[in-house]
Amino acid sequence: MAETYPINIWINEERLEKLQQAGLADMAQEAFAGLKKLPVPTNEQQRDAVLQKFPMAKYDSATTKSIELLPRDAKDRIFDLVVEKKTLDVIDAFLASTI
Amino acid sequence: MTEVNNALSPHGGTLVDRVLGPAEGREKAKQARIKLPLEGSRATEIMSIAHGFFSPVKGFMGHKDVDSVCKDMRLASGYIWGIPIVFDISEGEIKEKGIKEGDTLLFTYQDQPFATLDLEEIFSYDRTLMAEKVYGTTEDKHPGVKRTYAYKDKFLGGDVTIINQPKINPPFDKYWYPPKVLRQKMAETGWERVVAHQTRNVPHTGHEWLMKGAWFASNADAILVSCVVGEKRAGDYIDEAIVLTHDELGKTGYFKEGTHLTSILLWDMRYAGPREAIFHAIVRKNLGCTHHMFGRDHAGVGSYYSPYAAHEIFEQVPDLGIGSVLTLEWWYCPVCGEVTYSGLCGHDKEQQGFSGTVIRSIIQDGVKPPRLIFRPEVFDLVMEAGDKYGFGSPFVTEEYLAKRNPVISVPPMEV
Ligand SMILES: [Zn+2]
Numbered sequence: 001m002a003e004t005y006p007i008n009i010w011i012n013e014e015r016l017e018k019l020q021q022a023g024l025a026d027m028a029q030e031a032f033a034g035l036k037k038l039p040v041p042t043n044e045q046q047r048d049a050v051l052q053k054f055p056m057a058k059y060d061s062a063t064t065k066s067i068e069l070l071p072r073d074a075k076d077r078i079f080d081l082v083v084e085k086k087t088l089d090v091i092d093a094f095l096a097s098t099i
Numbered sequence: 100m101t102e103v104n105n106a107l108s109p110h111g112g113t114l115v116d117r118v119l120g121p122a123e124g125r126e127k128a129k130q131a132r133i134k135l136p137l138e139g140s141r142a143t144e145i146m147s148i149a150h151g152f153f154s155p156v157k158g159f160m161g162h163k164d165v166d167s168v169c170k171d172m173r174l175a176s177g178y179i180w181g182i183p184i185v186f187d188i189s190e191g192e193i194k195e196k197g198i199k200e201g202d203t204l205l206f207t208y209q210d211q212p213f214a215t216l217d218l219e220e221i222f223s224y225d226r227t228l229m230a231e232k233v234y235g236t237t238e239d240k241h242p243g244v245k246r247t248y249a250y251k252d253k254f255l256g257g258d259v260t261i262i263n264q265p266k267i268n269p270p271f272d273k274y275w276y277p278p279k280v281l282r283q284k285m286a287e288t289g290w291e292r293v294v295a296h297q298t299r300n301v302p303h304t305g306h307e308w309l310m311k312g313a314w315f316a317s318n319a320d321a322i323l324v325s326c327v328v329g330e331k332r333a334g335d336y337i338d339e340a341i342v343l344t345h346d347e348l349g350k351t352g353y354f355k356e357g358t359h360l361t362s363i364l365l366w367d368m369r370y371a372g373p374r375e376a377i378f379h380a381i382v383r384k385n386l387g388c389t390h391h392m393f394g395r396d397h398a399g400v401g402s403y404y405s406p407y408a409a410h411e412i413f414e415q416v417p418d419l420g421i422g423s424v425l426t427l428e429w430w431y432c433p434v435c436g437e438v439t440y441s442g443l444c445g446h447d448k449e450q451q452g453f454s455g456t457v458i459r460s461i462i463q464d465g466v467k468p469p470r471l472i473f474r475p476e477v478f479d480l481v482m483e484a485g486d487k488y489g490f491g492s493p494f495v496t497e498e499y500l501a502k503r504n505p506v507i508s509v510p511p512m513e514v
Contacts (some may be wrong), residue, residue, distance in 0.1 A: 032451035033469040068460035
């Protein structure tokens with residue numbers, strides 16, 4: 001499988017509850033010290049498209065190899081797409097939904 | 100070159116103090132024939148020079164000093180120095196204002212008389228050479244190089260004097276300790292060994308442990324948190340959040356009273372890596388510190404410097420009279436069940452490293468990180484600072500850059 005570059009959605013109680021209701025709680029992974037994350041994978045093209053649309057975002061190549069610092073409303077939309085479609089394969093839909 | 104003692108504290112042996120009281124200030128201002136308005140980062144640089152943070156530097160450097168700093172990392176006098184401190188100006192403005200060597204210039208800031216420059220020298224310097232020597236690269240993607248290339252074609256060299264002392268605005272006023280004041284405070288408190296921690300970050304526990312580790316390693320009485328307040332980029336933490344949260348670690352007992360002091364340094368980061376590490380060490384020595392902690396990627400940017408370039412440079416310079424405490428990262432280890440030192444924990448595979456970027460990302464999601472990673476008091480205060488000073492965000496936005504409260508205000512003065 002080609003390398004993927006996750007967008008980490010950080011899971012608070014509210015997001016965890018939504019995941020549980022959708023039967024997706026297993027998708028959340030332990031990040032550190034009990035904090036959970038939902039890593040939504042992107043391929044190289046998707047990663048570059050996300051970084052281009054959101055210049056504030058950063059690809060953390062040193063520590064976590066993930067896309068960080070996406071605006072909160074973008075993260076919320078990605079999260080909602082995951083819950084709605086019950087899959088982590090939502091980045092194309094997300095990119096199509098942003099101008 | 101004359102041999103000098105680089106271990107003297109303050110650097111060069113004497114603390115620079117070029118701030119005049121109102122009466123003398125007005126007299127000095129009267130000598131000036133030409134007025135020159137300043138932009139903010141110039142004014143704050145003059146604050147640092149005149150209050151002795153940059154001792155023995157007394158003003159903007161002349162050609163000899165600039166050349167010597169660039170090529171030999173020393174002032175012309177022989178003292179080690181990392182970064183040129185310069186005042187650039189266009190040839191056109193020099194002509195238009197009729198500026199000549201030997202003049203006294205009056206700098207105004209916020210439309211008020213603020214400081215003078217005893218102009219000794221007007222000169223030019225090869226900006227590409229300056230960039231290459233100071234930053235080790237000529238790529239204008241490097242922010243320090245970009246800044247260097249943006250310098251206008253001439254430089255003014257000469258001593259500066261503050262003739263109208265500005266007010267430091269809240270919340271920064273409580274953290275403004277010029278070297279003279281801080282040295283006195285250290286003496287009164289009985290602090291003989293103080294280790295400096297340089298920061299531009301809201302502290303997570305990785306930072307907290309860096310400070311605690313440096314305290315152990317240097318057998319220090321106290322830690323001086325020296326927050327760099329200066330030019331910001333969108334997405335950075337706002338200055339107010341940085342300063343207040345560091346202080347909060349003391350107020351809430353993560354550092355016991357008498358072991359921890361938060362202060363500010365007015366300085367625009369140059370991201371010069373090892374050379375900036377040298378500069379930071381000298382400034383903190385001037386503040387009275389006996390040790391300085393250097394971690395990974397100190398004052399670096401991108402991949403221009405090796406992660407521990409700041410560690411390596413201290414082996415190449417003479418004794419600077421301030422001990423460098425060189426440290427690796429701290430990480431969270433689920434096996435150890437704690438934030439632990441990467442130089443000791445053997446669970447390389449299991450460790451869960453966290454970076455400042457990841458923590459910012461979590462906070463931006465509105466999620467409260469676990470207390471082992473980020474103190475809840477710090478989290479609450481970050482959010483509060485965002486509401487109070489950041490127009491709703493603890494991160495720098497365009498709105499913050501345009502409308503933030505100035506750090507210093509110059510009071511009205513008639514001359
Ligand atoms: Zn361990």
